[in-house]
Each structure stands twice: as C-alpha cells, then as structure tokens.
Amino acid sequence: MGVSDNTVGLALAVASSAFIGASFILKKIGLIRAGKGGVRAGGGGYTYLLEPLWWAGMMTMLLGEIANFIAYAFAPAVLVTPLGALSIIMSSLLAHFILKERLEKLGVLGCVSCIVGSVIVVIHAPQEHMPNSVEEIWNLAIQPGFLTYAAATLLIVAALVLFFEPRYGQTNIMIYLGICSSMGSLTVVSIKAIGVAIKLTLDGMNQVAYPHTWLFVIIAIICVVSQINYLNKALDTFDLAVVSPIYYVMFTTLTIVASGIMFKDWAGQSFSSIASEFCGLITILTGTIMLHTAKEKETGSSAALPWPLDRGSISWYISLGSDNLLKNVNEDYFTALQSSPAPIYKYPHESSQNYKGLLCETTGFHVSDSGIAGDFLYNALSPKVAPDVVFGPDDDGFQPLVDFDEAGSGEKSCLADWDCRDTEALFSLIKELRESYIEYQKKRAAEVxxxxxxxxxxxxxxxxxxxxxxxxxxxxxxxxxxxxxxxxxxxxxxxxxxxxxxxxxxxxxxxxxxxxxxxxxxxxxxxxxxxxxxxxxxxxxxxxxxxxxxxxxxxxxxxxxxxxxxxxxxxxxxxxASASIGSRRRFIEALAPTFGRPLEADPIFCRRATVLSISGIFTFLVHFVIPLQFPKQQPVLTLQSSQHFNAQGIPIMSAPVNDYPWSPRWDPAEMVERIYDFLVDECQNFKRFCSDSLPQQK
Incomplete structure (x- = not known):
C-alpha cells in the first residue's frame, strides 16, 4: 500500500516548519547587524540586503517555503497551515538560546499546546479532492464567495498601507502583520494552484499552456514580495518572540478561511471531525497566545530602579565597545530606566584605561554627587564567569559583596549564582549594589x-x-x-x-x-x-x-x-489636577459647535487641541495649548496658515497669543465664543502677516 498524499504533505509541512523557524533567527541577527551600519529596515532602509546572515536566513526560509509549497500540492490547507505552529516552537526555542529572548514556563506550556493541537489536526484532517486542472481551480476562485473575500482583503491591505502604516506602523505590531497575513492568505491559494499544476504536469497532464497557471504565478509573486517586505519591517521593529506567534495566528486563521471558502475543504466530512479540527486549531492558537503572553510578562517585569536622590542618583555607564559585555544586558531595561530620574545611559567609560593590557573587559559606573565609582571587570578569556566589582578610593568603607564561603544563604550577592545567559543578571547586580549603597549611607549618617x-x-x-x-x-x-x-x-x-x-x-x-x-x-x-x-x-x-x-x-x-x-x-x-483634566476636556468638547470637530486633541491629559478655521478663502489652523492651571490660566493660541509657506517650505505660524478676553468663571461655551470673536479680527491680522512673510521673488 502506497503512502497517502496526506502523509507526504504532513512530512513536508513538518520539515518546512523547522526550516522557517530557524530562518527567523538568522534574519533577525542579520537585521540587527545591518541596523548598526545603516538605516534600519523598520525605518525604511535596505542595508540588510548586504548582510550575509540575512541572506542565509532567506535561503533557509526559501527551503522551508519550497517544502511548504509542495505540501500544499499533496494535502489540504486545513492540514498544512496549522502545522506552521511548529515553526513558532523552533523559533522560540532558538531565540531563547541564541538571541537571549527568554522562554518562561508559560512559553513552554504554549509550545506543548501547539504540539497537542497539531496532532489533533493531523488525525482529523480531511482527504482532499484533487482538481483535474488549473482551470478547475480558477473556476473555484471566481465564485462569488471567494471574490468577495479577495476584494475585502485587498481593500483592507490598501487602507493599512496608505493610511495606518505611516502613522502607527512603528508602534502597533498589528499594522505590519495585518498586511503580511492578509496577503499571505491569497498567497496560499495561489501557491496551491501552482503546486497542483506542477503535480499534474509531472503526471502527464500539461498545465503550462493554461493562462490561468501564469496568472496564479503572478499573483503569488506579488503577494510573496509584499509579505517579505512587511515581515522584515515587523521583525526589525518588534521582538521576534512577539512577531512570530501573532503572525502565525493571523496567517493561519485567514488562510483557513480563504481555503475553506475557495476549496470547500470540509465538504463531505462528519460534524465530529470538523469539530475536532476546530478544537485542534483553537488549541494551537491558544498555545501561540501563551507564547505571546509569556513574552509580555517578561517585558513588563522590567521595572525601573528604586527612586533616586535627585542628582544624587546612580547613573550607570555601559561601555559601547564591548559586545561580549552587552550581551548580558537587555535593551528593554535601558528603555525603562531612561524614563525615570535615575536614567541609565550607554556611555564609553574612560576607567577602562586603568586596566589597559589586562585580559579583561570593563564597564565603568559612577554615582553622581554621592561619589561612588568603580568598574565591573569581565574576564575576556572566560566571559561566562561572574564579573569582579572594583570601587573607587572614596568608597573604601563600602564592601557590599561578602565572601561567598563565609556568608549565609540570605547574605550572598547575586554574583554567587551568576548566569551569563540571563539578560537580567547585570540589572539585578546594579539594583543590589544600589540598595546596599543606600543602607551604607544610612549607617554613615547615623554615625554623625x-x-x-x-x-x-x-x-x-x-x-x-x-x-x-x-x-x-x-x-x-x-x-x-x-x-x-x-x-x-x-x-x-x-x-x-x-x-x-x-x-x-x-x-x-x-x-x-x-x-x-x-x-x-x-x-x-x-x-x-x-x-x-x-x-x-x-x-x-x-x-x-x-x-x-x-x-x-x-x-x-x-x-x-x-x-x-x-x-x-x-x-x-x-x-x-485630576479635576482640571475634566475642565480641560469640557473646554475641548465645547470647541466642536463653534469651530467644528478638532482635527487633533490630547485624549488623556487634554493639554492640546487643533481646529481648522476658514475666513473667506483663507484657511488656517488654530493650535490650543491648555495649561495645567486651567481655567485659572487661559489657553495659549497659535495660528498656522495652510496656504503660506516660508523659504524652507514650513507653514507660517503666528507668535503665541493669550491677550484675548478671559475669565475662569465663564462656562466652556462662553470661553470658546469669546475666543471665536477674538479670532474673527485676529485672523485678518494674521493673513496680512502671512502675506508680508512670503519669500520675495527675485
């Protein structure tokens, strides 16, 4: 008895997932290296095209996609697509060990859920009816149901590319991945048609002469190029362990929807089999969400150091020239810590010159005003060994790191259990030293x-x-x-x-x-x-x-x-101050009846709003800056012409204005009405100012 088509498709899908999961890691490393020498992909750059590791990742992904491509020719999409969860497991595990993106217990549980769900889908996968020609597939594609799906997909992609990406692409992961996944669902049905055409051609039924075959090829090329471009942007902008599961969930869901509409995969199956397939799919999706949640928890735990003594705070300087050193420090910690008054900065520290010639790498640290200073010393020959900490001469009495052999378990420093693979290790050491220094200062003060x-x-x-x-x-x-x-x-x-x-x-x-x-x-x-x-x-x-x-x-x-x-x-x-937010919000809401709905407004703190005004054929913007002491203090207005520009192409703006009639006792509607009456005359002065400010023609 020969091997069934579903078995061949299953084997190819598993191999494809392994290759694709590894390709994410190679491309991520390549993008990181490329970003150091040019414009990042997330910023619109293409320097990654010169990075060999990125191309290695692309070749690995190509192998995976080829295997995936052939799998669609043998098995239905409802079987092949969910098995892509195995690529998430592969990429998450490799990211844990290579990129130091830690996989917590919840992430492991997510991996197990993906595997269990995949097994359920494999067991209950439908046997696919093999089309006899590409023309038959084309007839399925032009049915009203699939045409409606394709049109809706293209409209959504156009909206994401033209409107949402320029505004929210760098902050909202769903923009890039929405484009990838939507185009991916169309890619799959096109790839399946091409795979069937190749298989039928090899079996003696030539499909090359059909124009539909080449139309599917063109559609597949366009969709694949779009996927690669926006997937690169997503990988370069967001964490791999977040991109991979979300992309999989969206891609899998949309692909199964598209395939189900076009190929009617579940026709002829029993209700129990269909229900089992959906349960398996939900189990897989749950596993990917667990992986995503595990990564969110890890990122959310990156808390800032305890609060400092104003300028007597700790400022840590991390050497830029030491890649081995910085591999122990997660960039997210610097981002979090820079937002507090005790910021952490990367800074080339000159203290490393004191150890020039020694086989060590040095990270200097300094506590401004308080005076504590010193170095973390790493053994260059044994980078996995915990660093030594050397303090400056002004802190001879500060000895926070006790002898491990003599200390009790509750007194040991975190250096006793140093793990070079732990991205939080150096952060934990910094926090421990700071807390020890606070106690040291308290003891000094008590002795005065x-x-x-x-x-x-x-x-x-x-x-x-x-x-x-x-x-x-x-x-x-x-x-x-x-x-x-x-x-x-x-x-x-x-x-x-x-x-x-x-x-x-x-x-x-x-x-x-x-x-x-x-x-x-x-x-x-x-x-x-x-x-x-x-x-x-x-x-x-x-x-x-x-x-x-x-x-x-x-x-x-x-x-x-x-x-x-x-x-x-x-x-x-x-x-x-909390009540003032409500007052500022009511003022912004009162702008709408007189000026029209604000073009922009601060929805949380209600500190700013912008409205469009028209006087005859002159159109201009009015920017409101609302002070914290509102309504005791009146908003500051700035007028900006939408028709006049200076020599540098910048719109002409007025000086800030706050000399209009105002009383904090007025209700918001009266405040806005008085401002409107003031602007009726002021806009004429501003129009003359704009005309006088235009560059003179030579």
Whole structure:
C-alpha cells in the first residue's frame, strides 16, 4: 500500500516548519547587524540586503517555503497551515538560546499546546479532492464567495498601507502583520494552484499552456514580495518572540478561511471531525497566545530602579565597545530606566584605561554627587564567569559583596549564582549594589555627631522608602540629603487610576528632597533645611511639582512635624489636577459647535487641541495649548496658515497669543465664543502677516 498524499504533505509541512523557524533567527541577527551600519529596515532602509546572515536566513526560509509549497500540492490547507505552529516552537526555542529572548514556563506550556493541537489536526484532517486542472481551480476562485473575500482583503491591505502604516506602523505590531497575513492568505491559494499544476504536469497532464497557471504565478509573486517586505519591517521593529506567534495566528486563521471558502475543504466530512479540527486549531492558537503572553510578562517585569536622590542618583555607564559585555544586558531595561530620574545611559567609560593590557573587559559606573565609582571587570578569556566589582578610593568603607564561603544563604550577592545567559543578571547586580549603597549611607549618617541630625534620623528613617545620602563639597560643610516619598502609601493614592486611559507603564512618584547641614555648632534655633519637590518626568504632563507652594518651615520644626502638612497640601493639589483634566476636556468638547470637530486633541491629559478655521478663502489652523492651571490660566493660541509657506517650505505660524478676553468663571461655551470673536479680527491680522512673510521673488 502506497503512502497517502496526506502523509507526504504532513512530512513536508513538518520539515518546512523547522526550516522557517530557524530562518527567523538568522534574519533577525542579520537585521540587527545591518541596523548598526545603516538605516534600519523598520525605518525604511535596505542595508540588510548586504548582510550575509540575512541572506542565509532567506535561503533557509526559501527551503522551508519550497517544502511548504509542495505540501500544499499533496494535502489540504486545513492540514498544512496549522502545522506552521511548529515553526513558532523552533523559533522560540532558538531565540531563547541564541538571541537571549527568554522562554518562561508559560512559553513552554504554549509550545506543548501547539504540539497537542497539531496532532489533533493531523488525525482529523480531511482527504482532499484533487482538481483535474488549473482551470478547475480558477473556476473555484471566481465564485462569488471567494471574490468577495479577495476584494475585502485587498481593500483592507490598501487602507493599512496608505493610511495606518505611516502613522502607527512603528508602534502597533498589528499594522505590519495585518498586511503580511492578509496577503499571505491569497498567497496560499495561489501557491496551491501552482503546486497542483506542477503535480499534474509531472503526471502527464500539461498545465503550462493554461493562462490561468501564469496568472496564479503572478499573483503569488506579488503577494510573496509584499509579505517579505512587511515581515522584515515587523521583525526589525518588534521582538521576534512577539512577531512570530501573532503572525502565525493571523496567517493561519485567514488562510483557513480563504481555503475553506475557495476549496470547500470540509465538504463531505462528519460534524465530529470538523469539530475536532476546530478544537485542534483553537488549541494551537491558544498555545501561540501563551507564547505571546509569556513574552509580555517578561517585558513588563522590567521595572525601573528604586527612586533616586535627585542628582544624587546612580547613573550607570555601559561601555559601547564591548559586545561580549552587552550581551548580558537587555535593551528593554535601558528603555525603562531612561524614563525615570535615575536614567541609565550607554556611555564609553574612560576607567577602562586603568586596566589597559589586562585580559579583561570593563564597564565603568559612577554615582553622581554621592561619589561612588568603580568598574565591573569581565574576564575576556572566560566571559561566562561572574564579573569582579572594583570601587573607587572614596568608597573604601563600602564592601557590599561578602565572601561567598563565609556568608549565609540570605547574605550572598547575586554574583554567587551568576548566569551569563540571563539578560537580567547585570540589572539585578546594579539594583543590589544600589540598595546596599543606600543602607551604607544610612549607617554613615547615623554615625554623625550632630544632635539635630540624630533626632531627624530617629524620627524619619522609620518611614518606608526613605533614602539618605552624605554630601561633601569643597568650601562648604558636609550635608545630609534626605529623599522622602510622598506618594503611595503616604497619600494612599494611585496616580494612574486618577487619569482614565493613562499611558504610564511605571509607577509615578513624588519625593521631598531635604538637605540638612552638619558639623555645625548652633547658638540659636537651627535654620530650615533646603527643601525641594522632585517627581518622575512623565508626571509633569498631569501635575507639576514646581507649581506646588511648600508650607513654611517654622522655627524648631522637625521633618516628622512638617511632612503631614506637606502631604495634605500635596494631596489637595493632586485632586485639583485630576479635576482640571475634566475642565480641560469640557473646554475641548465645547470647541466642536463653534469651530467644528478638532482635527487633533490630547485624549488623556487634554493639554492640546487643533481646529481648522476658514475666513473667506483663507484657511488656517488654530493650535490650543491648555495649561495645567486651567481655567485659572487661559489657553495659549497659535495660528498656522495652510496656504503660506516660508523659504524652507514650513507653514507660517503666528507668535503665541493669550491677550484675548478671559475669565475662569465663564462656562466652556462662553470661553470658546469669546475666543471665536477674538479670532474673527485676529485672523485678518494674521493673513496680512502671512502675506508680508512670503519669500520675495527675485
């Protein structure tokens, strides 16, 4: 008994998945290398065409696609397409070991689900009716059902390419993958037609003379080229472990829909077999979602370091010239950490010159103001070995890394269990050193012989999250700097929940920075400390600590007495800031009846809006910048002509305007009406200004 067509198709589909899964890794490495020497693919560049590894990935993918191509000639799409899940397993495992994109337990469970679902689909796959000619396939393609599907697909792709990609392509993964998957569904039906034509030709029934064969070839080429282009953009812009499963889910779903409409794969099957196939497909899709979720959890766990002491924060400098070193550092951590007031920067550190000639690679680090400095030393001959940490001469007393042999299990540094494959290893070490340094500074401050300082420390250090730092400067007495957290749990408030749709991914915090002088003899009441509020940068779009009026520091007052007044004052200001968003939103909504619907508006913090205005044949934009103190402060208006441009081709704009009638007691409708009346006259002045500003013809 010969081997069935389904068995041949199954073997080819499995081989195809192995090749395609490996090709993702090779192409990803090639794109990374190409991006270092030119414009990234995600930015519209094509330097990857000069990268050998990218071509190796393309050749591997070509082998996989050829195997996949032949598989469609032997087996139905409902069998071949879901088996592409095996390529996800292959790419995820290789990404885990080669690209250091960690595959967590949930990801492993996702792989198992994909395998189980694939087995179910294989067992219940339908036996396909083999067409007798390409013309027969063409007759299936021009049926009303498939023509409707093809037209809808092309319209969606056109909308994604022309409208959505320029605006959201770099931030929304669904744009690129939507184009790939939609074109891919048309690719599969075309490839299947070509595969059947080749098979029939080899069996003695020549299909080359049919024009339909070449039409399917042209369609397949166009679709494949589009897929490759947008898949490259997706791979270069987003993480492989995210691209691969989402692409598979969308591609598989659309392909099965297209094949089912065109070839009627389930005709003649029992209900139980069809239900089993769908269960297998759902199991596979669930597995890919698990893989995606596992990667999201890993990325979401990249939290920033604990909050710093303003400029007394840790700034870590990572050497740019050490590829072996940087392989231990995930780029996502730098992105997250740069968003906090304790940013991490990549910076060529000169301290490596101190070890010139030694067989080591060096990463320098420095804590500004606080003074801690040193180096991470890596053994160049044994890159898997944990680094040594060498501190500067100013921190001889700082010894955070205890002897592993003498330390208990609870005292050992993370260097004791160093894993060079762990992308979080260096980050964990940085965090551990910083926490140790905070405790070291607290102990130093507690040893200072200053009665006032001892009292402050005894009453304030019990507060959760407080930081202390000793500050020394030439020509000035030593000082102690306190950083006291003023947001949760102090205020029992979650700022993100106060703003609907808030985009903040990291906790937003406010600290009070208080600087006390030490080593002084006081003959009278000690002076008040220098006080300053500091906040995370993202918080400024909602609430500016610079606008907060600090309560006065009374004679003889201590921090424990001062903080409750400040926290109550701050809480009221935060509540007012939240209410101000509602006021700004109502103002923007009031623009529509008079100016028409805003062209653009800030939907979350309601700080900006733009409307289109027309005066006769003169059209111009009005940009509203709405202050945080709205309605106490009025919006700032800027007019921009849509018809006049300067010598550089930039639209002519007016100077900011805020000298129009205004009262915070007016309701939003009256505010907008007064602005409109003001602009009726102002637009004529702006029109003359635009005409006078035009470049003079020589």
């Amino acid at each position: 012989d200053d009665a006032r300082l001892k009292f402050e420390i005894s009453t304030v250090l019990s507060k959760e999250g407080i930081e202390v730092c000793m500050v020394s400067s030439n020509g000035r007495p030593d000082e102690v700097k306190f950083a006291v957290p003023l947001l949760p749990p102090a205020l029992d408030m979650d700022l993100a929940k106060l703003v609907p749709g808030c985009p903040w991914k990291l906790p937003q915090k406010i600290h009070l920075q208080a600087v006390f002088p030490i080593s002084r003899s006081y003959s009278s009441v000690p002076p008040a400390p220098r006080l300053k509020l500091v906040s995370t940068p993202d918080l400024k779009s909602f609430f500016s600590v610079d606008d907060v009026k600090l309560p006065p520091w009374l004679d003889g007052m201590c921090m424990a007495e001062y903080l409750p007044n400040l926290e109550e004052n701050l809480k009221m200001q935060v509540v007012e």
